[in-house]
Amino acid sequence: MKAPARLGDGVDAIDTPALVIDLDAMDRNLATMAAFARAHGMRLRPHAKMHKCAAIAKLQIAAGAVGVCVQKVSEAEALADAGIDDIYISNEVIAEAKLARVAALAGRVKLAIAVDSAPGVQGLADAVKAAGTTLDVFVEIDVGQGRCGVAPAAAGALAHQVVSHGQVDRGMRFAGLQAYHGRAQHLRGAAEREAAVRHAVALVRAAQASITSAGIACPLVTGAGTGSFVFEAASAVYDELQAGSYLFMDADYAANQPAPHAPRFEHALFVKSQVMSRGASHAVVDAGHKSHAIDSGLPCVWSPAGGPVPAFSNGGDEHGILLAPDGAALPELGGTVWLVPGHCDPTVNLHGHFVGVRGGLTVGTVDCIWTIDARGCVF
């Protein structure tokens, strides 16, 4: 797949629609989160399901991250192929063929995975035994998402199953608790998010008690996202932060009420689009659902210079419709329109490349073109 720009191009020459990173803003976000984790004595393992890009994972690791998380086996394989050597699949795998791939990958990189069922542990044990490899296993508990994860009281039995297999086969090491509260990330009020994490912390403590009762030590608790990490960091229970979106900051996270004293992140990910048609009272840009995901709402129009922007309205898969606010002008035919995606993760997944710009979106130049290595890696 061709890239929409060449190194050294001016911003104007980037083809549209294209996924553009403001590298200066991204660098500041990267440093801010790294400094936060260091200051709070937390491990940082950013979620690479967001960027799916080994070049970015390497920057995060160079800034102090211990490795990355992913959600899918094929994501882990793609990032391993591109040189990332410490990967946590923070999700369950059940299919035998996929478990064989997990076990094989554990022979190439430092690998961890989550489990939430006895058959899942057994399947994993069989796979690593057959492959002769070793990996870390986190027991996932449901801390309020209502999706994967066992109840806290069941954590001890599952940890015991992992430890028992580990003693026999040496293929699995019990690594701790996966305790991510996805739903908490997008609660708009800071107090609501704090309350959700307080509830999660209580469930983590209950799971730790269940594990202790089974005579097992719980080495690590991992979780947290961009909407809530300040609360997990303050909890004295979580050890590792999995936040990912902080690096790019999408429109949905920007709509959250900031938590007091929380570090601020800037928009660093944009879709560059072009006006391809003009009506008397609307403009049409060449970016639609195939250029930006809309599961968390439509993108927002962004003015690099500040000032009023048109409203973005749904134009379908390949178009966006811009309507002018009162008195504001609409961009002319051929004009550039910058969009901030509603949700960065699935937006990134729609593109083959990031175009990295230095010097701002108005007069900057293309400094890097990064392949989105794990794009489309759903299985």
Add this chain to the structure above:
Amino acid sequence: MKAPARLGDGVDAIDTPALVIDLDAMDRNLATMAAFARAHGMRLRPHAKMHKCAAIAKLQIAAGAVGVCVQKVSEAEALADAGIDDIYISNEVIAEAKLARVAALAGRVKLAIAVDSAPGVQGLADAVKAAGTTLDVFVEIDVGQGRCGVAPAAAGALAHQVVSHGQVDRGMRFAGLQAYHGRAQHLRGAAEREAAVRHAVALVRAAQASITSAGIACPLVTGAGTGSFVFEAASAVYDELQAGSYLFMDADYAANQPAPHAPRFEHALFVKSQVMSRGASHAVVDAGHKSHAIDSGLPCVWSPAGGPVPAFSNGGDEHGILLAPDGAALPELGGTVWLVPGHCDPTVNLHGHFVGVRGGLTVGTVDCIWTIDARGCVF
């Protein structure tokens, strides 16, 4: 990118999530639409923005289609590279660099494109003159979508501009009117869709009058989609049908009230998923927004054997949550769950391959694996 299956595999061996075509159902849909077009004396130029796949385009052309439509220049390039030689970009292009690619492509395949502005025609004229190539040009009119296209009364002037350039440079041939009503496709009531097309037909007639007044003949009117094509076919104004989704039939189109005497199409596109986690009252499958688009609603669970199915609830980017209807059982851990996407076009765009199955979804085998050639071709 790896494919999620191998030729000859049983359905059970297809990795998840995967995009699976029931080839027997697709063949019936293909034949039904081809027969309809023949019986009504209509040209069929299916929209390949839906399947993005040269192998499928070739089947459509073998069944009588005159060629395909696409929405993006990079889609046209990808399909041309894969052997499709009659392509209509049913959309406007404004950027100079992209127009140069259009003009170059016109030297490789029979190419057509839409215009809706004087600068658009001028840019295209400059590009084909520089390249020394020739292409067909359709003037797009807005027939109710409120997106691209000029008002009918402006069609004559634009057609005149195209014809004038054509006489001077021989690079452009005025081919007729692009008159697609996207919004009409998804109006639920058949009478509503019929009324919308009746309005579109009146606007087409007005545009034809404007073109005739300019002393120009209008060779062809092209438009229509899966929700409305029976009405365009009955109009005596449209010559060419662009419907695409009929081949796969998504959940959104299936929710339309069928028009009287309209041919029926079967669901032929599915996402195969697997239960990866079970709670007491819910199951979690490994397919979320990164496996199926949700712009037209969540997918529906499909039972190949018939019978009650669980309700699909939003589980985020990588998960789907199944809730049991009253009294019905939830699938067990490891069980296969078939999903019918809400909207086929952007769902296809998320995957690297189609896995084609013959013999049904229960006991069938993998008969073909087709690359989604123009996947992610947004620019």
